[in-house]
Amino acid sequence: MTLFVGFVVTWSVTREADIISHEEAFAQFEARAESMIDRFHSRIQQAIASSDDLLRIYQNSSDLDQELRPESEMTKLKANQFSYLINNFSGLSRYRKFIAFLNRESQENSSDFIFEQVWSSAGDFDQAVLLEQINTSDIFGALINNSLLNRASAAVPLPDGVLKEFSGGGYVLIVSSLAGERNKDFSIQILDAREILNDLKQVKRFADMDLQLSSILKLPNGEEVELDAAISDFDDSADYDDYFISVHSFQFGSQVWNAVAWSTEEIFETDHFRVQVALFVCVILTGLVYYIVWSQSERTRRVSAIIDRRTRALQKANDELAEHYEVLQDLNLDLSKARESAEAASHAKSEFLATMSHELRTPLNAILGFSQILKDQVIGPLGDERYVEYSNDIHASGSHLLGLINDILDLAKLEANQLQIENHEVYPSDLLDNVKSLVTPQFTEKNIALNLTLSDELPQPIVGDDLRLKQIIINLVSNSIKFTDQGHIDVKIYPKPIEVDGIKPGYVIEVSDTGIGIPEDKQSLLFQRFTQIDAALTRKHGGVGLGLAICHELIVKMGGTISVKSQTDVGTTIFVHLPLEEASSADNDDMMI
Structure with a gap:
């Protein structure tokens, strides 16, 4: 009976010790696998951050020169800037094999791309072939659309055969984009x-481990494709019981990755010493009492060893977290420096534009004055009608140039936040009369009607900036005149509540015409700077795309909104919705004094 009890207890303890040893070995593997996958994730995340920084610095560093240099010089300058960024920031990701800045050539066709700048560690290659592969690949199109839609970088494994220059598998594809108006880049x-992976395996505790990475990408047609990184080979013919396998998930932008780490159990040695001790003691003592005492002491020792190992693992994890924190601090510092540099460049551009606009207006006013004298023949007849026509052309061109310079000066003030909105009494009836007197010659020249309507429900006077209000109305009316060849233009002012921190009193300035209209897909570009809806119409009617953009920013500074409703070949209506503040009696008394 004693032998039977001893045999049963010995078998039970031996079995339990073997299971615990196996679990300890797997826990050691699990800790290494988690650390290895975390380091791999950090490498890719660092590459994404590097790519975002390169794209942001490249865009911001070329904004000033892009407005002041010819296109031929800008192409060469951009190439030099790109080369400089790659050479000076390539240390951020030494695993990079290829990087390119691309631009969407057409907003209606999200798969039509062109290269802006390209760099490859392999040197020269056929860019046309590579660009064709990118444009015809569903994987590239889906990943780029996801990145632009989520306004975040995305990464997926690059399958073998998508790009001939990068065949054989084992590559990661990263797409980075920036939110904002330049979301085509x-x-x-x-x-x-x-x-x-090879770099990670240089670390001793990762030397005998392998990774397999995959991600599921949703294509535009709704089909889901599993992409495999194929960075290491798993022996499918081997017995799975011979491997330790750990599965983890992490995310790059909008893409979820699955990482499988594995290693053979032989690498993690199982301690059978406790099993042998338990068997020896049970056989020698052949007594349940002695076995229980020995088993309890061994259990206490095992628990203590597990606690010590887990404590050391937590300490290592804490050390790695500290290293990651230092890396993030360095990246934040680089980003802060890049932002300061971009802000300094923007400020310098605004000061330059303001100074140049002021200096140009001085001689231009003299030209306009002399041309006016010649045109009106103040000092006597010119003798030839052609001279009068020449004087009219000089005066008209100078007036157009002066308006353009004034727009640039207003734009520079808006960017530098130096343009102030005045608040004083404004009589809407006088405002419309002034506008009518200024634009009547243009209506007479094109033989179209101007209808002005002022609601009786709108109080007079109101509080506002009459100079800026007049500028807004004239810009809107002049823009309507450009694109209206027949019919009429209506200007209406009427009260309507506005939602600004609740429902408050407001009024609407409505300008409508019977012109050519604006396509629906182009209406979102109407109030962007230097944006033209149609290049052919621009050459015919003139303009650089600043008037409506300045109106939009002035209206925003006044606390209002601007919207457009248009139909091709029918006409366009623009609504300016502003807060309404009725002038008080105290304001009237001050104005009288």
Whole structure:
């Protein structure tokens, strides 16, 4: 009976010790796998941050020169800037094999791309072939659309055969884009995941481990495709019981990745010493009492060893977290410096535009004055009608140039936040009369009607900036005149509540015409700076695309909104909705004094 009890207890303890040893070995593997996957994730995340920084610095550093230099010089300058950024920031990701800045040539066709700048570690290659592969690949199109839609970078494994220059698998494709008005620009980056894995395996505790990475990408047609990084080979013929396998998930932008880490159980040695001790003691003592005492002491020792190992693992994890924090601090510092540099460049541009606009207006006013004298023949007849026509042309061109310079000066003041909105009494009836007197010659020249309507329900006077209100109305009416060849233009002012921190009193300035209208897909571009709806119409009617953009920013500074409703070949209506503040009696008394 004693032998039977001893045999049963010995078998039970031996079995339990073997299971615990196996669990300890797996816990050691799990900790290494989690650390290895976390480091791999950090490498890719660092590459994404590097790509975002490169794209942001590249865009901001070329904004000033893009407005002041010819296109031929800008192409060369952009190439030099791109080369400089790659050479000076390539250390941020030494696994980079390819990077390119691309531009969407057409907003209606999201798969039509062109290269702006390209760099490859392999040197020269056929860019046309590569660009064709990118444009015809569903994977590239889906990933780029996801990045632009979510306004965040995205990364997926690059399948074998998508790009001939990067065949054989083991690559990671990263797409980066920036939110904002220039959302047509983005970058494509290709990393060698095998090099990252080999670099990680240089660490002793990762030397005998392998990774397998995959991600599911949703294509535009709704089909889901599983993409495999293929950075290491798993022996499918081997017995799975011979491997330790750990599965983790993490996210790059909008893409969720699955990472599978594995290693053979032989690498993690199982301690059978406790099993042998338990068997030896049970056989020698052959007593349940002695076995229980020995088993309890061994259990206490095992628990203490597990606690010590887990404590050391937590300490290592804490050390790695501290290293990651230092890396983030460095990246934040680089980003802060880049932002300060961009702000300084923007400020310098605004000061330059304001100074140049002021200096140009002085001689231009003299030209306008002399041309006016010649045109009106104040000092006597010119003798030839052609001279009068020449004087009219000089005066008209000078007036157009002066208006353009004034727009640039207003734009510079808006960017530098130096343009102030005045608040004083404004009589809407006088405002409409002034506008009518200024634009009547244009209506007479094109033989179209101008209808002005002022609601009786609108109080007079109101509080506002009459100079800026007149500027807004004249810009809107002049823009309507350009694109209206027949019919009429209506200007209406009427009260309507506005929602600003609740429902408050407001009024609407409505300008409608019977012109050519604006296509629906182009209406979102109407109030952007230097934006023209149609290049052919621009050459015919003139303008650089600043008037409506300045109106939009002035209206925003007044606390209002601007919207457009248009139909092609029918006409366009623009609504300016502003807060209404009725002038008080105290204001009237002050104005009388």
